[in-house]
Amino acid sequence: MVSASAPGKVILFGEHAVVYGEPSLVAGIDKRVYVDAEKKGDRISIASDVGSSSFSLDEIGLPAQDELRYVKKAVELVFKRVDKRTGLEINITSEVPSASGLGSSASVSVATILAVSKLFDADLTLKEIAELGHRVELEVQGAASPTDSSVATFGGVLFIQPTEKKVDSIEADLSLIIGYTGVERSTKVLVERVKSLRDRYPGIVDPIIQDIGRLTREARTRLERGDDVGDLMNVNHGLLEALGVSTEQLSRAVHAARDAGARGAKLTGAGGGGCMIALAPNHQVEVTRAIEASGCSAIRASLSRAGVRIE
Ligand code: MEV
Numbered sequence: 001m002v003s004a005s006a007p008g009k010v011i012l013f014g015e016h017a018v019v020y021g022e023p024s025l026v027a028g029i030d031k032r033v034y035v036d037a038e039k040k041g042d043r044i045s046i047a048s049d050v051g052s053s054s055f056s057l058d059e060i061g062l063p064a065q066d067e068l069r070y071v072k073k074a075v076e077l078v079f080k081r082v083d084k085r086t087g088l089e090i091n092i093t094s095e096v097p098s099a100s101g102l103g104s105s106a107s108v109s110v111a112t113i114l115a116v117s118k119l120f121d122a123d124l125t126l127k128e129i130a131e132l133g134h135r136v137e138l139e140v141q142g143a144a145s146p147t148d149s150s151v152a153t154f155g156g157v158l159f160i161q162p163t164e165k166k167v168d169s170i171e172a173d174l175s176l177i178i179g180y181t182g183v184e185r186s187t188k189v190l191v192e193r194v195k196s197l198r199d200r201y202p203g204i205v206d207p208i209i210q211d212i213g214r215l216t217r218e219a220r221t222r223l224e225r226g227d228d229v230g231d232l233m234n235v236n237h238g239l240l241e242a243l244g245v246s247t248e249q250l251s252r253a254v255h256a257a258r259d260a261g262a263r264g265a266k267l268t269g270a271g272g273g274g275c276m277i278a279l280a281p282n283h284q285v286e287v288t289r290a291i292e293a294s295g296c297s298a299i300r301a302s303l304s305r306a307g308v309r310i311e
Pocket of ligand 1: 011014015016017018019101103143144145146147148187191269270
């Protein structure tokens with residue numbers, strides 16, 4: 001048996017705009033997804049907290065709509081990469097709530113790619129794992145940036161420039177509190193919502209996307225100098241509101257956190273539910289309480305440099 005794990009993530013800046021080629025800033029967190037895989041029989045059997053599935057090798061590659069579609073696609077792409085296939089038993093456990101905006105889909109894809117490729121003694125480079133992880137997201141979601149798959153692979157704080165296919169590692173130390181609305185949502189649906197708005201109002205939506213790109217570049221510069229990025233987080237949240245991906249609950253938590261002393265706060269990930277983050281170098285207790293009083297549960301997580309790895 002091979003066990004692999006990959007980290008969840010918070011997007012600090014740039015979600016949605018990164019789908020249109022603008023940069024994103026993303027950080028790995030110390031909540032991980034674990035995948036145990038072993039060769040067994042002539043079926044693929046997957047068990048996880050969100051569901052289970054068993055199918056024959058002939059069914060690999062058929063369209064799947066269930067919760068496990070990222071795992072199925074990851075297995076299919078590894079089989080293609082190594083040009084071999086076999087029955088598998090896969091068990092998934094996760095510290096990252098699914099469909100919460102904390103990157104569980106990319107983490108499970110990337111950890112599956114590492115675990116299953118190791119079963120075939122294939123030594124994929126991290127770059128190859130990140131690329132396969134991105135392909136999983138592209139094929140399952142239709143549109144996806146390399147943000148989530150890169151951070152699930154490399155960990156740390158990353159500045160991603162999709163058009164240049166560049167991923168830079170940044171030194172940054174941030175004290176973040178995560179608020180989870182408890183509302184599951186689909187990244188695919190939210191990415192389609194922004195696309196539909198942009199298709200209808202390109203002259204209005206494109207400048208918003210470009211502004212998010214500008215503030216993400218400015219945030220990188222400030223982070224590298226050790227300067228505060230709270231104001232930029234607040235502006236980013238406002239622009240995400242304008243794109244229609246916040247919810248009343250998310251924005252309530254964002255404002256509650258700011259009122260309690262957070263330097264900045266914004267939704268993180270695709271929005272529509274999921275999570276928000278507050279930058280709270282001070283007043284941590286007050287900010288945590290305010291987020292909880294607004295109707296979210298606070299998740300304690302630290303930034304983590306640990307990317308995908310064999311356990
Ligand atoms: C999802 O975590 C982030 C989005 O920007 C989609 C993507 O980058 O693929 C909304």
